Amino acid sequence: MSDLKYDEAMSRLETILAELEEGKKSVDELADLVKEASALVKACRNKLKTTEEDIKKAFDGA
Template sequence: MTPPDSFSYDKAITRIEAIVSQLEENDKSIDELAALVKEASSLVKACKKKLRATEDDIAKAFDSED
């Protein structure tokens, strides 16, 4: 997995969209499908983690203002 400092949410979303397009083509072997789904799953998990971390950072920023 990508180190947190170099993770790009936007690049991950772009890659997920590309994977979805590839999956919609219906011309992949089962092995290719499995690899694409695994990659997409990993990217989605990383995006969720990034969103949670960002949400925590925002909450902490507002908490520190009080």
């Protein structure tokens, strides 16, 4: 998951949300989607944190 770009992860999260809103998934499918979404959210948060740190470093060095 860490090799996914932020935009790709967000797009997948939107797709998962749409699938969840349909309400046509089995309990097993729901569990898998929630696990995937959780991993995607974590990856996005990490990417945002890393980007924030990089920006701070860039401005601190200026």
